[in-house]
Structure formats: C-alpha cells, structure tokens
Amino acid sequence: MTEIAVGAAPLSRERVGFSLNRVGVIAANTLTEAVRQKVFNFFLIIGLVFIGSASFFAQFTFGEQMKFIKDTCLGVISVISTLIAIVGTAQLLPNEVENRTIYTILAKPVRRFEFLLGKFLGSLFLLGVSILAMSLLFGAVLFIKEQGMIRELHEQYGQNLPAAEVADMNQQIQEVTRSAFDVDLVKALLAETAKATLVAAITLLISTFSTSLVFNVIVPFMIFVAGMLRGAAAEVWGGHKLLMALLAVVPDFGLFSIADEINLGNPVPWGHIGEVIAYGLVRTLIIVIAAHLIFSRREI
Amino acid sequence: MGMKLLVVILLFGTGLGLLPMENSVRNERLRLKYGGARVTFELREAIGQNLAIALLAGLRGVVADFLWIQSHGFWEKKEWLRQYRDMEVVVTLQPQSILFWDLGSWHMAWNIGYAALTDPQNRTRAEGIKREREWHEKARDFLARGIQNVPNHYDLYFYMGWLYYEKLNNDCDEPPCRDALCRAAEYFRKAASFPDAPQYVARMYPRALEKCGDLVAAYAEWKRLWFQDHTKVEQLWSVIEREIKQLENRLNIPNDQRVFPRGTS
Numbered sequence: 419m420t421e422i423a424v425g426a427a428p429l430s431r432e433r434v435g436f437s438l439n440r441v442g443v444i445a446a447n448t449l450t451e452a453v454r455q456k457v458f459n460f461f462l463i464i465g466l467v468f469i470g471s472a473s474f475f476a477q478f479t480f481g482e483q484m485k486f487i488k489d490t491c492l493g494v495i496s497v498i499s500t501l502i503a504i505v506g507t508a509q510l511l512p513n514e515v516e517n518r519t520i521y522t523i524l525a526k527p528v529r530r531f532e533f534l535l536g537k538f539l540g541s542l543f544l545l546g547v548s549i550l551a552m553s554l555l556f557g558a559v560l561f562i563k564e565q566g567m568i569r570e571l572h573e574q575y576g577q578n579l580p581a582a583e584v585a586d587m588n589q590q591i592q593e594v595t596r597s598a599f600d601v602d603l604v605k606a607l608l609a610e611t612a613k614a615t616l617v618a619a620i621t622l623l624i625s626t627f628s629t630s631l632v633f634n635v636i637v638p639f640m641i642f643v644a645g646m647l648r649g650a651a652a653e654v655w656g657g658h659k660l661l662m663a664l665l666a667v668v669p670d671f672g673l674f675s676i677a678d679e680i681n682l683g684n685p686v687p688w689g690h691i692g693e694v695i696a697y698g699l700v701r702t703l704i705i706v707i708a709a710h711l712i713f714s715r716r717e718i
Numbered sequence: 719m720g721m722k723l724l725v726v727i728l729l730f731g732t733g734l735g736l737l738p739m740e741n742s743v744r745n746e747r748l749r750l751k752y753g754g755a756r757v758t759f760e761l762r763e764a765i766g767q768n769l770a771i772a773l774l775a776g777l778r779g780v781v782a783d784f785l786w787i788q789s790h791g792f793w794e795k796k797e798w799l800r801q802y803r804d805m806e807v808v809v810t811l812q813p814q815s816i817l818f819w820d821l822g823s824w825h826m827a828w829n830i831g832y833a834a835l836t837d838p839q840n841r842t843r844a845e846g847i848k849r850e851r852e853w854h855e856k857a858r859d860f861l862a863r864g865i866q867n868v869p870n871h872y873d874l875y876f877y878m879g880w881l882y883y884e885k886l887n888n889d890c891d892e893p894p895c896r897d898a899l900c901r902a903a904e905y906f907r908k909a910a911s912f913p914d915a916p917q918y919v920a921r922m923y924p925r926a927l928e929k930c931g932d933l934v935a936a937y938a939e940w941k942r943l944w945f946q947d948h949t950k951v952e953q954l955w956s957v958i959e960r961e962i963k964q965l966e967n968r969l970n971i972p973n974d975q976r977v978f979p980r981g982t983s
Contacts, residue, residue: 478790481817486787489779496776585952589916646776652744653756666733673743675776679752682779682814683871690746697739704732708725715721 440528441536448540449547452506458544461505465498465552473559480567484597485681487563491556492606492677495549499614500642502548507541507621508634515629520718530714534622538706541618549611564598605691606677612698613674617642619705620669626713645671669701754778755810764807773811782811786818798830802856809864816873819864823877827857827885854885872912876919879905883926900930917953924961937965941977
C-alpha cells in the first residue's frame with residue numbers, strides 16, 4: 419500500500435475525491451495477497467485435478483463421455499468458484515483489522531468506500547483468475563478428448579475408403595467436434611461467474627460487521643444453500659405471499675444453474691443469460707452498497 | 719441503529735423489487751422445459767442423502783451421471799432390476815436427456831431382454847421368450863415417455879423406429895407381425911423429417927416401408943431421395959441406386975418409366 423502514500427498531500431478525508439487509481443492499487447494488492455494464500459492454491463489445485471481427471475471416463479460411449487466430462491468440469495468449476503468466493507473474500511477485512519494494516523491505509527487519503535471497493539474488486543480478480551484457469555484446463559480436456567475420438571474414428575473406418583463412407587465418417591467427426599466445442603458452454607461459465615460474484619458480495623457484506631473468520635465463512639455458505647433452495651421453496655410455498663416476501667431477501671442462486679441445460683443440448687437464449695447476469699449484478703450492486711453503508715459507520 | 723435499519727430495508731426492499739425479475743426467469747425456464755423432477759421425499763429415498771444434497775446444490779447433471787455410472791456397474795454385474803431402477807431415477811432427474819432415454823431403452827430391449835431370454839432359470843424356452851418380450855415392451859414404453867419429453871429432436875423417433883424394426887417385429891415379417899415394421903416406418907418418417915437427421919435416417923424410412931410390404935411407397939421414397947441435389951445433399955447414392963433398381967425389377971416398372979432403364983449402366 420506504500421504507493422498510495424508516496425506524494426500524497428495531507429488532505430482531510432472529506433476533501434479527497436474518489437479515485438479509481440487508488441481502488442485499482444488496493445485491488446491489485448488484494449489479488450497479490452490472495453494468490454499467495456495457501457487456501458486459495460489448495461482449492462484451485464483441487465479444482466484443476468478434478469477437471470484434469472474428468473478425461474478418464476473411458477469405457478463409455480462417445481456421447482456419455484462428453485456429457486460426463488462437461489457435467490463434471492462445470493460442476494467442479496461451480497463448487498470451487500463458490501468456495502473461493504467465500505473463503506477468499508471472508509478473510510479480506512478481518513485480516514486487515516487483525517494485522518492492523520487497515521489503520522495505516524485509512525489514515526492516508528483513502529476513502530473507506532475506495533478501500534472496500536478495492537478489496538471487493540481484488541476478490542473478483544481472484545475469482546476471474548481461478549475461473550479462467552479452470553476453464554482453460556476444461557477446454558484442454560475437451561480438446562484432448564475430441565482429438566482422441568477423431569483418431570479412433572479414423573482407425574475404425576480404416577484407409578482408402580469409398581467416397582460414401584468418407585462422407586459418413588466426416589459427418590461423425592463433425593458431430594464429435596460440435597459436441598466437444600459447444601459455444602454455449604461460455605454461457606454456463608458466465609452464469610457461474612455471476613453467481614460467484616454475488617456470493618463474494620454477500621461474504622463482503624457479512625465481513626463488514628463480523629470479525630470472526632469462521633462466522634464470515636459459515637454464514638455466506640448457509641445463505642448460499644438457502645438461495646439454492648429458493649426455487650424449490652417457491653414451488654412449494656408459492657401461495658404464501660408473506661413467506662415468499664420474507665424469503666426475497668435471499669438471492670435465488672438456482673437461477674444461475676444453466677450448465678445442465680446446455681449440456682443436454684437445450685436452447686439457452688442469450689436473452690435468458692443476460693437476464694440472469696443482470697439479476698446477479700443488480701443483487702451484487704445492492705449488497706455492495708449495503709456493505710459500504712455498514713463499513714462507513716463501523717468503528718475500527 | 720438507524721444505518722442498520724436502512725440496510726435491512728434496502729436489502730428487503732430490493733429483494734421484493736426483484737421478485738418480478740426472478741419470476742420472469744423462472745417462467746422462462748418453465749417455458750423452455752428446463753430442469754427435472756422436484757426433490758421430493760421419494761426421490762431422496764431413491765438416490766440417498768448425499769446425492770440429494772448434491773442435487774439441491776445444483777449439481778443435477780453430476781448426480782444423474784453418477785447414477786448412470788452406477789447403473790452401468792449393475793449391468794456389468796447382471797443385476798438388471800437394479801440397473802432398471804437406476805435408469806428410471808436418472809430419466810426422472812434429467813428428462814431432457816436424449817442420451818439416457820436412448821441408452822436406457824437399448825439396455826432394456828437388447829441387453830436385459832437377451833439375458834431374460836437365455837436365463838437358465840427359465841423352465842421353458844417359451845418362458846424366456848415371454849420375459850424377453852416383456853423387456854421389449856418396457857423399452858417401448860420407456861422410449862415413448864422419452865419422446866413425450868424430447869419431442870423436438872429426431873433421435874428418439876429414430877430409436878423407437880429401430881426398436882420396432884429390430885425387436886418388436888417378433889422375428890417375423892409376415893402379417894400381422896408386419897405391423898411392427900409399418901410402425902417402424904412411421905417413426906423413421908418422423909425422424910427423417912428433422913433437418914438435422916443424419917443421412918442414414920432418411921434411408922431407413924423406405925427400407926422399413928419395403929419390409930412393411932408397401933413397395934410402391936418405398937419406391938416413391940427412394941426416388942424422392944435420388945432426385946435431391948447430389949451436389950448439396952450428402953448421401954450414399956450408390957445404395958439408393960441399388961435399391962431403386964431392385965424395386966424397379968420387383969415392381970415390373972416399364973422401361974421408359976424407370977429411373978435406371980435396363981440396358982444402361
């Protein structure tokens with residue numbers, strides 16, 4: 419955080435305007451610190467190992483293998499990104515308070531909102547890096563599997579084929595490639611990123627008033643579980659308006675689960691994805707504002 | 719205190735404000751037929767507690783895959799009824815999966831059916847045949863449910879046609895069991911009407927018509943296939959030519975009306 423101090427005039431906090439540069443510096447430092455954490459590396463490595471091992475579904479048909487790989491990899495990305503969002507964000511503020519670095523930073527011309535936003539963005543960068551790394555490995559697994567299947571097809575059909583059989587083989591190769599590299603998988607990854615962002619925002623909100631790391635981890639996790647059950651609750655208790663109104667405070671995390679539909683080949687329109695992502699972003703924005711309102715009045 | 723109250727009001731207020739958006743997304747999902755069976759007590763009993771938790775965590779696909787792999791294990795151990803039970807649960811979880819309906823019916827009609835036929839515990843050959851046919855019927859009902867759930871793809875119509883063509887004809891191509899082959903032709907026709915159906919699907923329709931006994935319709939269909947644009951449509955043209963020639967001979971088509979008149983190459 420020393421970059422902020424260099425050349426900073428001794429202005430009172432009220433006179434300091436909002437600076438994206440300061441937010442960026444705090445976010446970059448947060449990312450650096452988070453990447454060095456063992457817990458982050460542990461989750462990321464676990465995720466990468468699971469994704470890498472998804473290619474070992476070997477004794478099934480081509481269709482089964484592709485479905486299993488995609489389901490497993492997207493499931494792992496969903497679980498690991500949620501865990502990283504919770505654990506990575508939960509310790510941001512408590513660590514700063516415990517190490518007393520927050521006093522040094524806030525004594526400088528840095529607004530509390532800049533500090534909070536920088537921390538949150540750092541956490542989102544961490545999520546972005548994790549999801550990108552897992553997605554790249556996922557792509558590599560699909561590529562290797564696709565190449566293996568195409569090789570098998572060539573071996574099955576043999577050499578010097580009549581033109582008609584070449585057409586048949588090419589049709590099957592196209593089917594393999596289309597199945598392996600479905601552009602719609604990007605939609606699933608975007609929805610998962612929006613979900614993890616929302617989870618990170620909830621964790622940030624909790625950590626603005628709680629100093630216990632365990633509390634900061636468990637409560638967002640329970641809110642996440644409750645959010646996953648909201649869809650089922652809406653089906654069962656849809657008629658109870660008051661109950662549903664009370665549940666409305668918990669985001670419906672089930673809305674972000676579209677990976678299954680994409681893997682099944684169901685059409686997932688961009689409009690639908692846009693609506694889901696917009697829902698996640700609006701929820702995130704409101705929660706970050708709520709976190710700011712609490713953090714701005716908090717006695718440190 | 720005032721700020722905490724403001725935060726609570728903010729969170730509840732926006733939560734309520736977002737309810738129409740949530741309902742809109744849910745309704746869109748209902749319209750697109752997303753998801754599968756709700757997690758009920760019966761389903762929880764069927765899949766076990768751990769898988770039920772995974773299901774509630776949004777890992778429906780992973781749970782279905784796990785159960786499918788488990789059912790594959792039962793197949794290897796020849797525990798057919800357990801395999802059947804798992805397959806039923808899997809399609810309950812993911813009724814939109816063509817793969818599960820297809821492979822499930824294939825296991826029933828081909829693998830389990832054959833195992834029932836050759837089961838040493840059968841007292842007579844007739845008992846084996848009866849049990850095999852029961853599994854064929856199960857496979858047909860299973861696929862029919864699949865078609866109800868996934869009506870907009872060629873696949874399950876084709877597999878149903880294949881089931882009638884290969885298994886439900888009771889190894890006979892004379893009336894009345896020929897009806898199964900006519901039913902097969904109907905399903906192949908429906909499957910071939912989808913633009914993304916592979917080339918062999920289109921060829922199965924006239925082939926089944928021929929076996930059903932409707933040689934004239936089969937000939938007309940082979941001709942329709944032949945007169946498609948050969949530069950734009952990929953087909954096994956040599957096979958179609960062979961079938962047309964064969965039918966022209968069987969139907970005694972006059973030489974001047976033939977697609978391939980006698981005496982030409």
